[in-house]
Amino acid sequence: MKQPRAVHPGEIRIIGGQWRRRRLVVPFVSEALSLRPTPDRVRETLFNWLGQDLTGWHCLDAFAGTGALGWEAASRGAASVCLVEQSKALVAHLQATQRTLQAQRVTVVRGDGLAQLRQRATQPELDLVFLDPPFDSDCYALALSLAAAALKPEGFIYLEARQEWQDEGLNQALQSQHQAADGAWRVLRHLKAGQVHAHLLQRARPAATP
Numbered sequence: 001m002k003q004p005r006a007v008h009p010g011e012i013r014i015i016g017g018q019w020r021r022r023r024l025v026v027p028f029v030s031e032a033l034s035l036r037p038t039p040d041r042v043r044e045t046l047f048n049w050l051g052q053d054l055t056g057w058h059c060l061d062a063f064a065g066t067g068a069l070g071w072e073a074a075s076r077g078a079a080s081v082c083l084v085e086q087s088k089a090l091v092a093h094l095q096a097t098q099r100t101l102q103a104q105r106v107t108v109v110r111g112d113g114l115a116q117l118r119q120r121a122t123q124p125e126l127d128l129v130f131l132d133p134p135f136d137s138d139c140y141a142l143a144l145s146l147a148a149a150a151l152k153p154e155g156f157i158y159l160e161a162r163q164e165w166q167d168e169g170l171n172q173a174l175q176s177q178h179q180a181a182d183g184a185w186r187v188l189r190h191l192k193a194g195q196v197h198a199h200l201l202q203r204a205r206p207a208a209t210p
Helices: 042-050 069-073 086-101 113-120 140-150 167-176
Strands: 011-013 021-027 059-063 081-087 106-110 126-133 151-161 187-192 196-204
Touching: 021 187, 042 059, 042 069, 042 151, 042 187, 059 113, 069 081, 069 086, 069 106, 069 126, 081 086, 081 113, 081 140, 086 106, 126 140, 140 151, 140 167, 167 187
Parallel strands: 059 081, 059 126, 081 106, 126 151
Antiparallel strands: 011 021, 151 196, 187 196
């Protein structure tokens, strides 16, 4: 039986949907801007958690990098995917990939992902926000707060970090950013793969009245 070709370190592979098995080049930008695409195993698990089909969903990747998460969401039917990236070189690469895939539902924006989320908070219509900031970043609490404000009530946050987040720490971070009014949040799912801790977050549902 023919074995599938291994994914080259300079590639990412779309796991499912319209572009399933499509391989995309990961550009080398500089030693100072190291890319850490979400691993195949983690992306596969994430979209299993989400139910595979994202038809009609509106998604935003605030730290797009290679765009691995956004391309995966678009491949699975998302109505819109916004990829936000600050690096000029990476933005050019994302735009080239967009043209190659003819991904009409994907928008590439050069800029600050947190600023983009802040703009979206005025009309919260997102179903899913991807947060994968640099591991040494100090913006986690702010990013979580802005993502929460930009989401629909039943929306999800996907969070990658160096350490595991639990409900208490998550809600303390949100409260530190004055984001307690929308209710508590919870960690629905967690996975550790190598140094990556992957989390799926959602607002906690109020307890049923007896």
